[in-house]
Amino acid sequence: MIYDIIIIGAGLGGLTAGAKLAKEGKSVLLIEQHSKPGGCATTFRRHDFTLEVGLHEMDGPYPRDMKNRIFTELEVFDNVEFVKVPEFYHFVSERIEITIPHDPAAAAAILKDKFPAEVNGIDAFFYRILNPKRIPAAGETYKDQSVGEFLDSIIKDEDLKLVLLGNLGYFHDDPYSISLAYYSVAQGSYFNGGASYIKGGSQKLSDHLAGYIRKHGGKVVLNHLVTGFIKENGKLAGVTYRETRRDISTIQKAYAGDIIANAAMPSIAEMLPEDIAIRLKEEISNQKPGASLLSIYFGFRHNLMTIGHNHYSTFYFDNSIKSQAGIFNNNCSDFSTRSFTFIDYGQIDSGLAPGGKSVGAICCIDYTSGWENLSRNDYLSKKEEVAKVFISRLEKLVPGIADEIEYYEVGTPTTVRRYTLNPEGAVYGFAQTPGKPSIDIKRLPDNLHFASAWGKTGGGFSGAIYGGFLCAYNILRKKN
Numbered sequence: 001m002i003y004d005i006i007i008i009g010a011g012l013g014g015l016t017a018g019a020k021l022a023k024e025g026k027s028v029l030l031i032e033q034h035s036k037p038g039g040c041a042t043t044f045r046r047h048d049f050t051l052e053v054g055l056h057e058m059d060g061p062y063p064r065d066m067k068n069r070i071f072t073e074l075e076v077f078d079n080v081e082f083v084k085v086p087e088f089y090h091f092v093s094e095r096i097e098i099t100i101p102h103d104p105a106a107a108a109a110i111l112k113d114k115f116p117a118e119v120n121g122i123d124a125f126f127y128r129i130l131n132p133k134r135i136p137a138a139g140e141t142y143k144d145q146s147v148g149e150f151l152d153s154i155i156k157d158e159d160l161k162l163v164l165l166g167n168l169g170y171f172h173d174d175p176y177s178i179s180l181a182y183y184s185v186a187q188g189s190y191f192n193g194g195a196s197y198i199k200g201g202s203q204k205l206s207d208h209l210a211g212y213i214r215k216h217g218g219k220v221v222l223n224h225l226v227t228g229f230i231k232e233n234g235k236l237a238g239v240t241y242r243e244t245r246r247d248i249s250t251i252q253k254a255y256a257g258d259i260i261a262n263a264a265m266p267s268i269a270e271m272l273p274e275d276i277a278i279r280l281k282e283e284i285s286n287q288k289p290g291a292s293l294l295s296i297y298f299g300f301r302h303n304l305m306t307i308g309h310n311h312y313s314t315f316y317f318d319n320s321i322k323s324q325a326g327i328f329n330n331n332c333s334d335f336s337t338r339s340f341t342f343i344d345y346g347q348i349d350s351g352l353a354p355g356g357k358s359v360g361a362i363c364c365i366d367y368t369s370g371w372e373n374l375s376r377n378d379y380l381s382k383k384e385e386v387a388k389v390f391i392s393r394l395e396k397l398v399p400g401i402a403d404e405i406e407y408y409e410v411g412t413p414t415t416v417r418r419y420t421l422n423p424e425g426a427v428y429g430f431a432q433t434p435g436k437p438s439i440d441i442k443r444l445p446d447n448l449h450f451a452s453a454w455g456k457t458g459g460g461f462s463g464a465i466y467g468g469f470l471c472a473y474n475i476l477r478k479k480n
Helices: 012-023 066-073 104-114 116-130 147-154 158-164 180-193 203-215 265-271 274-283 324-331 376-397 413-420 460-479
Strands: 002-008 028-031 043-046 049-052 082-084 089-092 097-100 195-198 219-221 224-232 235-243 252-261 292-300 313-316 340-344 358-366 405-411 448-450
Touching (some): 002 012, 012 066, 028 224, 049 292, 104 158, 104 180, 116 180, 180 460, 224 252, 265 274, 292 376, 292 413, 313 376, 324 358, 448 460
Parallel strands (some): 002 028, 002 252, 089 313
Antiparallel strands (some): 043 049, 082 195, 089 097, 235 252, 340 358
């Protein structure tokens, strides 16, 4: 078969690109190795519960948010319901407990009341976060730096720095190796426009976009894995693919004028013809995959408000972290001391559980290195041990919660890798380091495009959506 566009992968980047291109009359073939579309924007059912794979809160959408235009154009708002999240996050350590709202003025006021000696630093932080694209004045130079360096330059109180870095795990594992420019855009979007959850789970958004592609004449093929590229007359002409769950199955071929990779760039490099693969590998040689995550999914017998829990997202920092310099080491520490996030979806009308019940999740930074080379029994035993450790820690912070657990399940970095095929189970694509080099696309075929967390716009739900839409826009502009 011959198509206008072939898309490798049905993550949000691929789905958004496919929906836009199909809407504009392009024939689209989207191939996804998993049994459902969405990548990390998926859910799964266990008993009475719909468990959310990846979404805690999505920034916006708000009037100046690019997603507002995208969702309007692709009829998302007509088919998917967004529920506002009541607060940005609740931060807890043994030394401090504080709730940060989405409204930047209110957040600054709360922080100034708690840290009166740091008024100027707090103002400097919010000015930078709320103006991430400010053009330097005449005679002023701007060089990207790490978030950690920036905070050290404006604030002395280490606890304040930790509070401001409460949700760092949404982006990266170390404040001293994440780009301030990238962080400011991402964090500023939460403060500029609040945040939402997708009622019924992120799968609702993914299913809508896949359905939108089909509605406009496109084809979405699930449970099939792209195995390579077809090169004809010196140009990429299509892909080969087969059924995912069969090692020996019929290799199929599809041809298209343009190919979009909604997959990890290192994986794409392994499939490309050698001459193109060498160039792509050179372009990404100085970039490394970001961190992965460990998640524990819970189904609760009752809404946790019945036992006095009143926060949607809570970030627990272990007392061993005395300064931001200790965050990365803590992310590599034993699970008995590792900092974590607890999301209580029962604080909103999430649509994830039947009346009276609720769901939640614990999440922490983690790495595949701690889960590889284990026997099947050892792997399962370690998952159970880790679950018990975190449930015990959570019980100390939310007394009575252990008795409310009806179901739990652990997802590890190798789980992420298995379902997304991302190297090292990286959930945010390449690490967004200061001065991260961009990829010179002129060295690659002009009909090969990238739309994923591994591309220019970075990871997270918004980054993937932006990347997909911009990829489609650039293809359409080129065609015109």
